[in-house]
Amino acid sequence: MAEYMRVTVRIRPIEPGQTPFLSFDNATEEVFVATGKRIVEGCVEGYNGTMFAYGQTGSGKTHTMLGAEPIEQGLYHEQNRGIIPRAVQHLFELLQEKKSKSAGEFNYVAHARFVELYKDELHDLLGPNNQLKLRDYGEDVVVTGAEERQIDCTQDALNILKLGFDNRKVGGTAMNQHSSRSHAIFIMNIETKETVGNFTTKRKSQLNLVDLAGSEKQQSARSSGERFKEATHINGSLSVLGRVIRSLAANPSKYISYRDSYLTHILRNSLGGNSRTVVIVNVHQNPEYASDTISSFAFAESCSKITNRVKVNEDLEGDSLTAWKEEVKRLKGELIAAHNNSKLGKSITE
Numbered sequence: 602m603a604e605y606m607r608v609t610v611r612i613r614p615i616e617p618g619q620t621p622f623l624s625f626d627n628a629t630e631e632v633f634v635a636t637g638k639r640i641v642e643g644c645v646e647g648y649n650g651t652m653f654a655y656g657q658t659g660s661g662k663t664h665t666m667l668g669a670e671p672i673e674q675g676l677y678h679e680q681n682r683g684i685i686p687r688a689v690q691h692l693f694e695l696l697q698e699k700k701s702k703s704a705g706e707f708n709y710v711a712h713a714r715f716v717e718l719y720k721d722e723l724h725d726l727l728g729p730n731n732q733l734k735l736r737d738y739g740e741d742v743v744v745t746g747a748e749e750r751q752i753d754c755t756q757d758a759l760n761i762l763k764l765g766f767d768n769r770k771v772g773g774t775a776m777n778q779h780s781s782r783s784h785a786i787f788i789m790n791i792e793t794k795e796t797v798g799n800f801t802t803k804r805k806s807q808l809n810l811v812d813l814a815g816s817e818k819q820q821s822a823r824s825s826g827e828r829f830k831e832a833t834h835i836n837g838s839l840s841v842l843g844r845v846i847r848s849l850a851a852n853p854s855k856y857i858s859y860r861d862s863y864l865t866h867i868l869r870n871s872l873g874g875n876s877r878t879v880v881i882v883n884v885h886q887n888p889e890y891a892s893d894t895i896s897s898f899a900f901a902e903s904c905s906k907i908t909n910r911v912k913v914n915e916d917l918e919g920d921s922l923t924a925w926k927e928e929v930k931r932l933k934g935e936l937i938a939a940h941n942n943s944k945l946g947k948s949i950t951e
């Protein structure tokens with residue numbers, strides 16, 4: 602099924618607490634309800650999903666995805682939480698609800714990996730490996746060498762997120778005191794198994810929750826040394842992302858060079874592939890950044906033209922001859938009952 606990538610825009614107030622001059626709702630809960638809920642609900646049904654925040658440095662991407670500073674506020678505080686903690690909580694609530702309401706037997710298992718792309722290297726945020734690799738398995742791209750943690754509930758996920766965000770590269774720049782110096786990608790793989798009667802349905806999905814580093818104009822950021830090198834890599838990978846997005850929007854049937862950056866390679870399925878994808882474009886309302894805002898809107902416009910090829914990832918088991926025979930017998934019974942009822946209805950009205 603073809604499905605457009607969805608795009609939403611969030612405007613950062615000039616000063617925290619100030620209402621943006623445009624009438625966009627500024628609460629993370631609103632952004633989550635409008636964008637994230639459906640993605641998470643899809644993951645429970647076997648659809649891959651991706652949410653990522655895009656925008657210039659200081660525009661509020663980490664505030665949107667992780668939540669307010671410091672990390673503990675962002676992860677644990679009901680009102681200050683970002684999209685990522687809200688998404689994992691919603692995911693486990695849905696899985697547990699499904700387990701308690703299933704007509705048969707429903708079980709799930711979820712695993713997480715958390716990686717960052719820092720200066721063109723893939724680092725594990727949950728372990729020591731700083732030389733992770735990407736492997737293509739058919740349409741899927743898998744990060745190899747990263748620690749994988751089993752997650753049973755929201756609290757497990759929050760603990761993993763805390764560990765990862767503590768390890769993430771953050772540094773002060775002239776534009777943002779706590780600037781993200783890497784692209785952080787939280788990857789969850791969810792597998793469910795539901796048995797009703799003789800049939801077992803297995804579903805699997807991947808949920809990618811991404812907080813990108815922001816583009817920086819070297820002049821405004823006044824960065825030097827290590828910060829300058831980081832910014833060069835950040836701008837490089839973001840320009841590949843922009844190019845891939847523009848190519849997909851213009852002509853998706855043409856060859857798309859996802860492999861020009863780890864960022865686009867890891868997100869290949871999310872960009873024009875088998876995934877429901879939401880992009881939150883963050884902009885700064887300060888007129889000083891008008892040209893960055895215009896280019897972020899151009900990025901948003903290209904994203905909104907991209908269609909993904911979304912499909913449910915499921916396998917039906919129990920399709921042995923006996924199971925099918927019994928299903929045919931059951932359906933025949935229903936058909937006969939419906940037929941008899943309609944005859945009865947007819948004779949009553951006659």
Ligand SMILES: Nc1ncnc2c1ncn2[C@@H]1O[C@H](COP(=O)(O)OP(=O)(O)OP(=O)(O)O)[C@@H](O)[C@H]1O
Binds near residue numbers: 612614777780814883
């Ligand atoms: N909607 C908002 N309401 C209140 N404060 C916000 C909002 N968005 C961002 N901020 C504040 O603005 C500052 C910069 O935000 P943030 O770190 O999220 O930007 P960023 O886009 O992640 O930047 P970078 O690309 O440098 O990592 C932070 O102090 C953050 O708390």
Ligand SMILES: [Mg+2]
Binds near residue numbers: 781813814
């Ligand atoms: Mg950030």
